[in-house]
Amino acid sequence: MNSLFNRIESKREELISFTKELVRIPTVNPPGENYTECAELIGQRLKKRGFAVHYERANNSPGDSDIYPRNNVIARFEGHSSGPCVHFNNHIDVVVPGKGWTMDPFEGIVSDGKIFGRGTCDMKGGLAASVIAIEAILEEKIDFYGAIEISGTVDEETGGYGGVAFLAEKGFFSKPRVDHVIIPEPLNVDRVCLGHRGVWWSELETFGRIAHGSMPFLGDSAIRHMAAFLELIEQKLFPVLEQKKTNMPVVPVGAKKSTLNLQSIHGGEEESFDGMPSPCVPDSCRIIMDRRFLIEENINEVKAEIIDLLEELSNTRPNFNYQIRDIMEFLPTMTDKNSKVVKIFSDSIKDILQKTPKHVISPGTYDQKHISRIGNLKECIAYGPGILDLAHQPDEYIVIDDMISSAKVMAASTLKLLGVNS
Ligand SMILES: [Zn+2]
Numbered sequence: 191m192n193s194l195f196n197r198i199e200s201k202r203e204e205l206i207s208f209t210k211e212l213v214r215i216p217t218v219n220p221p222g223e224n225y226t227e228c229a230e231l232i233g234q235r236l237k238k239r240g241f242a243v244h245y246e247r248a249n250n251s252p253g254d255s256d257i258y259p260r261n262n263v264i265a266r267f268e269g270h271s272s273g274p275c276v277h278f279n280n281h282i283d284v285v286v287p288g289k290g291w292t293m294d295p296f297e298g299i300v301s302d303g304k305i306f307g308r309g310t311c312d313m314k315g316g317l318a319a320s321v322i323a324i325e326a327i328l329e330e331k332i333d334f335y336g337a338i339e340i341s342g343t344v345d346e347e348t349g350g351y352g353g354v355a356f357l358a359e360k361g362f363f364s365k366p367r368v369d370h371v372i373i374p375e376p377l378n379v380d381r382v383c384l385g386h387r388g389v390w391w392s393e394l395e396t397f398g399r400i401a402h403g404s405m406p407f408l409g410d411s412a413i414r415h416m417a418a419f420l421e422l423i424e425q426k427l428f429p430v431l432e433q434k435k436t437n438m439p440v441v442p443v444g445a446k447k448s449t450l451n452l453q454s455i456h457g458g459e460e461e462s463f464d465g466m467p468s469p470c471v472p473d474s475c476r477i478i479m480d481r482r483f484l485i486e487e488n489i490n491e492v493k494a495e496i497i498d499l500l501e502e503l504s505n506t507r508p509n510f511n512y513q514i515r516d517i518m519e520f521l522p523t524m525t526d527k528n529s530k531v532v533k534i535f536s537d538s539i540k541d542i543l544q545k546t547p548k549h550v551i552s553p554g555t556y557d558q559k560h561i562s563r564i565g566n567l568k569e570c571i572a573y574g575p576g577i578l579d580l581a582h583q584p585d586e587y588i589v590i591d592d593m594i595s596s597a598k599v600m601a602a603s604t605l606k607l608l609g610v611n612s
Pocket residue numbers: 281312313346375376556
């Protein structure tokens with residue numbers, strides 16, 4: 191292993207420049223900009239190193255258009271005979287930079303042992319580390335059975351429909367093609383992420399009747415109806431959620447409880463001409479709810495908690511009318527801590543970094559849901575450099591030493607998963 195690790199260390203400058211190249215392609219999603227360019231950067235690089243490279247556009251998936259095509263890249267390197275396949279799956283999309291940056295978010299500025307930029311942490315740094323790890327194995331000319339795959343996939347930040355979900359439907363994340371999947375999301379170098387909580391997004395609308403704002407008694411305020419619902423969940427639902435605790439090792443600890451985020455609220459007429467409001471009683475009010483739930487909870491019960499309160503209002507509050515619509519739902523997933531991929535990565539962390547590996551669960555979902563649900567593959571973890579808290583923040587960065595450390599763990603674990611003893 192020493193020669194392999196030395197090689198990874200010697201590739202430090204290459205790792206930095208590849209990360210910078212990736213950051214300089216602003217793959218902002220939504221809407222899904224520059225996916226093709228980014229997929230081709232990865233594909234062309236791996237092709238030069240002997241990978242069979244394949245592009246898959248998710249035609250007609252949400253957001254797909256000729257301006258914003260959902261282009262994914264999958265690269266495969268075959269060992270000298272058949273055996274297991276280890277796959278590194280990286281999402282190439284990043285969220286909008288947002289406000290508060292003290293530098294250009296798409297420059298990839300290197301300073302103080304870190305690379306700064308949108309997506310460095312989540313997760314182009316992890317992508318670059320996995321590519322360098324595998325390239326080091328190939329340069330060392332280590333013989334292995336089976337195959338190694340690296341993919342660059344789109345739309346993780348918006349549900350993964352045109353990325354991993356699309357590919358999983360086509361069998362890219364199922365046996366016999368693939369046996370173990372590692373997703374280099376920024377969970378930090380000494381942690382193996384086994385899965386994530388569940389999620390249910392819904393839109394709730396309350397209805398009223400429009401009337402002149404000077405005579406609200408002639409109308410019926412949809413906002414007051416919504417306020418009644420919000421008051422009811424403050425009294426009855428939030429205290430219940432506070433009490434629900436999971437045995438899943440979710441980090442941070444606040445996310446070991448069930449949570450509900452009231453994500454947005456819109457009600458009444460739009461303000462017009464320079465923000466002047468129109469004097470009307472609101473006939474509609476909408477909220478978006480983001481409910482995160484635990485492996486111990488059942489999705490039908492999660493939904494019933496909300497519906498029951500709405501029905502209570504329907505029965506007790508005059509003219510309370512509502513409509514609720516599902517936007518998205520994914521069940522919690524958790525890989526067995528005794529599975530091969532978890533054990534091997536945990537051992538590598540201990541051996542190489544001399545740290546006690548921690549098994550964690552992510553508060554939010556990521557593409558593992560599609561691999562487990564559609565691909566029916568349970569040998570899947572997230573492991574990668576970066577601090578989760580920095581994801582989606584201004585002045586996001588990745589520590590270069592962490593990328594190197596994680597590349598060593600990835601390379602050593604890949605060889606063990608492929609049955610190479612060295
Ligand atoms: Zn991510």
